[in-house]
Amino acid sequence: MIALTTLRQKKIAEIVRTSGPITGKQIAARLFVTREALRSDLAILVMSGLIEARPKVGYYYTGKNVRTLLTEQISKIKVRDIQSVPVVVTTNTSAYDTIVTMFLNNVGTVFVVESGSILAGIVSRKDALKVAIGGNDMKEMPIKVLMTPLPKIIVTTPEESAFKAAKKLIESEVDSLPVVGVVSVPGNTAYEVVGRLTKTNITRLFVEMGEGKQ
Template identity: 55%
Template sequence: MGGAIQIELTERQEMILRIVKDEGPITGEQIAEKLNLTRATLRPDLAILTMSGFLDARPRVGYFYSGKTGNQLLGEHIRKLSIKDWKSVPVVCQEETSVYDAICHMFLEDVGTLFVVKEGGILVGVVSRKDLLKSSMGNQNLQSIPVGVVMTRMPNIVTCDPEDSLLDAAAKLIRNQVDALPVVKEREGESGPEVVGRITKTTITKAFVELGEGTSV
């Protein structure tokens, strides 16, 4: 694993944390007095430290040190990222689609995995770039081979739910050594789950970059 990721604070915010850690509960006015600053000057710093989770605040009592490290707070934020907020549109084909057409579809959509569905968007299989490459070896007529022959079928497909966390999806991608997961929801009376999205390794990378740039929701 890589090195620890730190949430960077300004020198003044670090000083505020030390004061609250040593002397809390303590009011904003008392913190300002110790730093020879006005309460108004400290208000943005106190707001940032409270919203970030480093400090707790109680009316008429003051500020408390939460005891959480930057890494713990970052971990809590990551665990709150939801699949439903990050999923992208699923790229699908039918079981009768030929391997040739599936390869063309995959390249045109610039994806590494196709979800195979039947009427109503019900998931019946998954076909990867590796599956299609394997089926194209030899002198076979790719236009005569249906995707249903080479795909992975339910129930041997790893899926995720829109309400799951993005961290859960990342763990499934790594654990099962796949490039994409279908996001599914159960439909009453149907023989399988409906595909409503996809999560890929690119999704996880995008979330990681946006988190680092401070633009993540």
């Protein structure tokens, strides 16, 4: 829709890209036309975002296009805008009770916390299933045996962009990220669990974008 369709617009964009900042008068001289003849083409190029006008300096190239607009739109959305409520169990919970908590809350991942809401580990359905088919007594098994412990957990924050969090989900091959705040504890840094960011949140966001709601 916002493609540059005319040859003159492409020529102008190329001149601004290679010679910017450059004035409208200088561009006109290069193309052997009047400044007035370029007025609407320059307006379109500025409006499309591909070039920008800086007063008393001239036109310069930004390289932005529709794709960039899409990227900018996406990068504006923060984790806090789409995150879910975290579901947590304490470190002394059994594997069985952790799985029951998963089912009761209909979530695929629970966060294991200690000292209030300080992140200690994470348990996914995959972790739970791996132990459950091993024929173990789940009621006797402490959650610490099957959880992924803190140093290995990938986290996000409410201020991080949804895009960056989604990238973490894909690159780390996990279904869920704890949304955390960094807190100071004696001699260390700890994470306080404040939310949950999953592929479901990203999929829902994608649907809302497709419906024009984001």
